[in-house]
Amino acid sequence: MTISSEKSKEAYKSSTDSPYVVPFMFVNDEDIEVVLKQKDGTEVPLSLGTEYQLFGAGDQAGGQCQLTTPLDEDEALFIRRSPRITQETDYIENAAFPAASHEAALDKLTMICQSLSERLDRTITLRISSAVKGLHLPEPEKNTIIGWNATQTDLENKKITDYGQVSIPIPVDQGGTGTDNVTDALINFGFGATGMALCGCETSNEAFETVVSGESFETIISEKKLVQSDCRALLRTVYGDEAQVHTGTDLSGLTISRNHVLWTLTTDSQFSDVPLPYDGTYVFHLYPNGHELALAASYKTDVRVPFPDPQAGEIRIVVERFNSRKTIVSLQNMGGESC
Known part of the structure; x- marks a missing residue:
């Protein structure tokens, strides 16, 4: 027979029912490795005979894998061919040379090569043009990262703080003060x-x-x-003063005079661009009453800021103006059925 397919591994998610197809030939049940990926990402090799059964060994079309316990939600199953790296065909001088036994030996060599190739495909390699040879990974050491040595010929452990990897001062939008003194921090x-x-x-x-x-x-x-x-x-x-009340379907025409603005939506509306009179923080208290609220693209927004929820009891939006730049630094969907 021949090995015409390069496939030697298959993956299944929890939504797929057992038995699971093994879509490649395997000579012995022991040549198959079955690994369960649990919800937390941990990979657990399963035991043949107690945790799964195999059918179809020696069939060129492949076979099936039957689990003893079905997969749970968010689990995954990986089936791969992993034959022992041995040579089991004994060639005797002047004896018959049957094609079947010789082809079986070549088939096993091909399966071994495919198994090694599957592993090599998941390794880190240097480019073909690289002249670096003899790389070694250093022994694990806590609170370090792996990097090139001074001569760029091998890898070593490095302490991240020794190389200025933490940018100081840390910007305000990353949780810092943006400066190295109290006065500028207060301004920021x-x-x-x-x-x-x-x-x-x-x-x-x-x-x-x-x-x-x-x-x-x-x-x-x-x-x-x-x-x-x-x-x-x-x-x-x-x-600060008591809250300023606003009405309308957007913020056009609003002249900000206080740091807190109350706005009750009566229809789908837009949190549009609005002039802010001075650098500082402004809090908008919006009561959506089931209406959609769109945010204008002109505001700088952190990717972690959620979308306004029309079912929230209150949408509280904090806008910061600094150096004429307006940023939505916080958006909270408060109360309501979805919170």
Whole structure:
């Protein structure tokens, strides 16, 4: 017979029912290796006779594999030919030279070559044009990566921190401050002049004096300058104003005057581009009421930001303006049936 197919491995997912076709010839049951890939990615070799049975050994068309236990959801089965690398045909001098036995020996050699080829196809190799020879993988060492040595002739373990692989300072959009000092960090986070001044205060009295332009806390109290209207203005300065209400199908025509905007959708709408008056953070509280909300392409958006959910009780969108660039830094689908 001949080995006309180069196939020596087959894979099946959990949606496929047993028995599983072995679409290539195998001489002995022991020549087949069956491996189960579990949900967590772990590969477990199965045992012939107890965990699976094979049928069709010696059939040029292949055979079948019957599992004792069916595959679970998200599991996969891999069947490959892996014959022993032995030479079992004994040629006796001046004896008969039957074609069948000689062809069987050649068939086994071909199967061995195909098995080796299947393994080599999954290895890392150098390009044909490479002149590097004699590479060796270093022994495993925790907290290191593998890289070329100084002469570029072999591989070695390297500590990632020794080669400046972590970019410092880390940008704001990657969880860092974008700088190496407190002042610039506060600016990058959108703090205004008052907010930055308050961050430098060590006592509540000092914070109060900062907000009221330097007059001492004692003077304000003794001269009764702090009336109720002034208190409300002070609180707005420190904590921000009450939310601004918006209506419509998009943000066109909206003039932002506060850091929080309430918007109740009455139909499918678009979170369109809107002018933001100054660098800082703006929070939009949207109540979709089952209506779709599309995000304008003009906003910079992290790939991890989810899509607005029309079934959410509230869609909370945080927009940051810095150096005239507007970025949606957060989108939360809050409450509702799908959350």
